[in-house]
Amino acid sequence: MKLRFAPSPTGFLHVGGARTAIFNLLHARRYGGTMLLRIEDTDVERSRQHHAEQIVASLRWLGVEWDEGPIHQSDRLDRYRERAEELVASGKAYRCYCTVEELDAERAAAESAGKQWRYSGRCRHVAGVSNEPHVIRFAVPPGMIEFQDLIRGEMQFEGELIDDFVLLRSDGNPTYHLSVTVDDIDMAITHVARGDDHLSNTPKHVLLFRAFGADVPSFAHLPLILGADKKRLSKRTGATSAEEYREMGIVPEALFNFLTLLGWSPGENREIFTRDEAAQWFDLGDVNKAPAVFDPEKLLWMNGQYLMRMTPEQIYPHLVAFLGDDPRSLEELRTIIDLHKMRARTLRELAEQMTIYFIDDDAIEYDADTVKKHIKGDDLATRLSSLHDTLASTDPFDVTTAEAALRKLAESQGVSAAKLIHPLRLALTGKGVSPPIFDVAVVLGKERSLRRLTRLIEQLSLLSS
RNA sequence: GGCGCAUUCGUCUAGGGGUCCAGGACGCCGCCCUCUCACGGCGGUAACACGGGUUCGAAUCCCGUAUGCGCUACCA
Numbered sequence: 001m002k003l004r005f006a007p008s009p010t011g012f013l014h015v016g017g018a019r020t021a022i023f024n025l026l027h028a029r030r031y032g033g034t035m036l037l038r039i040e041d042t043d044v045e046r047s048r049q050h051h052a053e054q055i056v057a058s059l060r061w062l063g064v065e066w067d068e069g070p071i072h073q074s075d076r077l078d079r080y081r082e083r084a085e086e087l088v089a090s091g092k093a094y095r096c097y098c099t100v101e102e103l104d105a106e107r108a109a110a111e112s113a114g115k116q117w118r119y120s121g122r123c124r125h126v127a128g129v130s131n132e133p134h135v136i137r138f139a140v141p142p143g144m145i146e147f148q149d150l151i152r153g154e155m156q157f158e159g160e161l162i163d164d165f166v167l168l169r170s171d172g173n174p175t176y177h178l179s180v181t182v183d184d185i186d187m188a189i190t191h192v193a194r195g196d197d198h199l200s201n202t203p204k205h206v207l208l209f210r211a212f213g214a215d216v217p218s219f220a221h222l223p224l225i226l227g228a229d230k231k232r233l234s235k236r237t238g239a240t241s242a243e244e245y246r247e248m249g250i251v252p253e254a255l256f257n258f259l260t261l262l263g264w265s266p267g268e269n270r271e272i273f274t275r276d277e278a279a280q281w282f283d284l285g286d287v288n289k290a291p292a293v294f295d296p297e298k299l300l301w302m303n304g305q306y307l308m309r310m311t312p313e314q315i316y317p318h319l320v321a322f323l324g325d326d327p328r329s330l331e332e333l334r335t336i337i338d339l340h341k342m343r344a345r346t347l348r349e350l351a352e353q354m355t356i357y358f359i360d361d362d363a364i365e366y367d368a369d370t371v372k373k374h375i376k377g378d379d380l381a382t383r384l385s386s387l388h389d390t391l392a393s394t395d396p397f398d399v400t401t402a403e404a405a406l407r408k409l410a411e412s413q414g415v416s417a418a419k420l421i422h423p424l425r426l427a428l429t430g431k432g433v434s435p436p437i438f439d440v441a442v443v444l445g446k447e448r449s450l451r452r453l454t455r456l457i458e459q460l461s462l463l464s465s
Numbered sequence: 466g467g468c469g470c471a472u473u474c475g476u477c478u479a480g481g482g483g484u485c486c487a488g489g490a491c492g493c494c495g496c497c498c499u500c501u502c503a504c505g506g507c508g509g510u511a512a513c514a515c516g517g518g519u520u521c522g523a524a525u526c527c528c529g530u531a532u533g534c535g536c537u538a539c540c541a
Contacts, residue, residue, distance in 0.1 A: 008541050043540055100539065107538095116467055116537080135539055152470070161468060161537090169539040176541045200469055200536035223471075223534095230533070258477095261490090265478055269489040288478080291534070295476045298491040308504070343503045370501090403500090421500040433502040 001033030003191045005059075005066070006180070008040040009052035012241035013059065015294065016195060016225040016233065019259040021064045023222060023287065024193050026260070029279035036187060037069035042179050044171075047074075058242040062252050063275060071187070073179050080174035083182045083212070084136045084167045092211045093167055095134045096123035119163045136168040138177075138207065145203040150191075150220040150284045157203040165204055177201065181208040184217060193220040193284055196291070220284040223263055223291040233294050245299070249346030251310070251318050254303040262292040272305055300345045307350065308342040315341060315350075322351035328358070335443055339435040356429045357443060361451045370432035371463050374422040380464075383413055384427075384457050387420050388450060397446040399438040406438075427456035 005021040007013065013021075028035040037059070041047035056070060073080075087093035103119065110117035124139055145157045167178040174182070184192060184205075199221045209216045227237025239245060245255050256275060266273065266281040307315065312334045319337070320327050336354050344350035356364075377383075390409045394402050406424075410417040425437045428449060434440050441449045 006541095010541075040541065046540070096539095103539090114466080118467095118537085137539095155469085157468075163537080166539050171539080173539085175539065180541085195535095195541095196470070197535055198541085201541090221470085226534085228476085232534080261477065263477090265489095267479070269479075271477095271490055290471055292478090293476055295491065298477065301491055304503090340503090406500095416500095418500055425501065431501090434500095435502080437500060 001028065001031050001190050002036065002188055003028045003033055003193060004036035004038050004069075004184075004187065004189050005064070006038040006040050006183075006194070007055050008043065008046075009048055009055060010043070010046040011051055012243050013055045013062075014233075014240055015242060015245070015259065017055075018058070018062060018064070018242045018255075019225060019262055020193065020195060020222055021059060022062075022256060022259055023220075023264070023282070023284065024191075025064050025066075026275075026279050026282035027191065027193065027220075027284045030282050033190070034068060035066045036071070036189070037066040038183060038187070039070050039072045039074075040176065040179065041072055041074045042077075042080075042174050042176065044173065054243065058246075061246060062242055063256055068187075071183075073174075073183065076179075076183070077173060079186070080179050080182055081168060081172060084174065084178060087138065087167070087211055088136060090211075091139070093136050093138050094124050095126065095129070096137045096164075096166075097126065097130065097132050097134045098123060099133075121164045124164070133170045135166045135170050137164040138167050138204070138211070140164050140204075140207060145206050147202060147206050147216060147219060149199070149202075150193075150218055151223075151287050151289060152199075152221065155199075155202070157200075159203070159207075162203060162207075177204050177208065181205050181212070181214075185209065185212055185214040189217050191218045191220065191284065193222060196221045196223050220287065222287060223289060225262055226291050226293045228293060228295075230293065238294065238296055249322060249348035249350070250299065250303050251306050251315075251347065254306040255299070257306075258299045258302050262294065263288045263290075272302070272309075304342075304345040307344055307347075310341065312337040312341075315347075319347050319351060322347050323354075339439055339443070343435065356431070356434070356440075361448055362455060364427075364430040364452065364455070366426055366430050366456075366459075366463060367432055370422075370426050373432070374426060375460065375463050380423065381457060381460050383415070383420065384423060384453065384460075386413070387424065388453050388457065391441075391446070391453070392450055394446070397442065397449075399436075399442055402441060403438045423456065424453065427453045 003024040005024045007017050025035050027033070039052045041052060052072070084093060088095065107117045121139070123137065140159055140162045143159045145159055147155050149155050165177055166175050168174055202219055202221070206216055225233050227233040229237050231237070233240055239248065242255065246252070257272060260278050261271070264282065264287050266278065312330065315337055316330045316333065333354070336357055337350070340350055340353045344353055386409060387406065390405050391402060394405045406420055407417045410420050421437055425432070425434055428437065428440050428444060444452070
């Protein structure tokens with residue numbers, strides 16, 4: 001068994017393509033098959049080398065591996081010409097001297113007359129060989145074309161309704177239909193899993209496999225991924241490339257898992273699982289027929305689930321990119337990551353939350369809403385001063401000791417602990433939300449915590465006015 | 466227009482004739498936990514597109530209709 005993912009390098013790796021790659025990989029792994037990566041860059045107009053490199057990088061990042069390739073179709077142009085000539089020689093294809101201008105004009109005329117247009121096949125009968133520019137067209141035979149689709153079942157198409165499609169362009173480059181079948185034959189592909197948009201092209205490919213005397217592979221046409229507007233996922237409705245999700249702070253394992261669930265389910269209500277688990281359960285035949293809407297909210301939730309289950313060691317390599325020019329070491333961040341990982345949905349959020357530990361004690365900006373809520377009462381200054389003294393004499397300065405000391409103080413002051421805790425949070429972080437405040441204090445250390453508390457006390461009159 | 470594909474809660478899905486007045490997850494709402502947030506726990510909201518059949522019985526099978534999408538290029 002051998003599968004392949006065959007992107008064309010006309011842009012970044014689209015999430016739909018990413019999912020196609022994942023499904024190919026999973027099916028190959030499930031059944032011990034081989035996975036091939038092939039770059040379909042026969043369209044010189046639109047293909048770019050840097051896109052190919054970007055796609056390869058995105059696949060690596062995502063964790064989609066391949067056993068062979070990447071093979072570039074642009075390296076195999078001679079092979080496609082050779083195969084096209086074979087078909088001409090055997091009478092299954094022919095040279096066509098019609099120009100695009102002529103054909104476009106015919107098409108436009110037919111359209112304005114309200115009639116559907118199809119190529120007449122008139123060049124089938126042109127005799128001899130001329131040096132005039134020409135394409136090679138496949139002579140589509142009449143009759144029903146049938147094939148099996150793993151996802152849709154038995155498919156039937158009427159041959160008469162298919163144009164004599166172009167195999168080789170006038171510049172000598174192959175079209176998709178030619179290159180894809182020549183390659184799938186040469187590379188012994190047994191299962192073709194690709195986007196739904198190719199379903200209508202498949203009869204052409206079946207015809208070509210037969211014309212070449214090759215076995216027709218199994219097909220699996222995956223439904224598209226839609227945006228919130230139920231249209232093909234586009235930039236209007238959200239990020240479309242794997243790269244954008246990386247930049248957003250999505251970890252690859254989460255995106256992989258999420259994409260896997262679009263159009264497929266392992267059953268038994270399983271949502272979070274590893275690539276290896278998916279590879280044990282996956283089968284192309286279980287993929288849904290209906291297109292799926294990409295829900296960024298659920299991706300964010302899933303990413304949060306991953307972050308919270310990952311260790312600081314696992315998170316750190318992904319996090320570094322979000323830490324700015326002067327990233328701290330894993331050692332410095334280990335505790336902080338543990339404190340914040342269940343509070344962030346993306347690496348970006350995580351990095352953002354961690355900044356409170358590294359800014360100057362004097363640079364903290366107090367959140368206005370939190371100030372309004374917790375900075376009140378004439379005796380606040382004195383109570384916080386007492387808190388300062390209490391914390392100053394707390395030894396050791398650890399979570400349990402500090403918390404016990406604060407609670408004891410609150411009791412002696414006749415107020416709830418919350419009356420001290422919220423101002424303390426504001427003092428240490430400038431915010432109304434944070435991890436448990438004594439954990440934050442311990443990370444900061446006694447000295448910096450006291451300095452931050454002192455600063456708040458000093459600014460109290462300013463803030464409450 | 467032609468050909469093809471699809472249609473279960475807002476979204477992702479489970480379901481493959483009776484156990485479904487439809488299960489899980491995200492989101493949303495409420496409660497609990499609690500120093501805040503998050504996590505977690507508990508509960509709630511919400512769906513078989515429509516119409517005909519077949520059958521003792523249909524979300525599940527068949528046929529229409531509607532809607533959406535794809536292809537109809539010297540793009541893939």
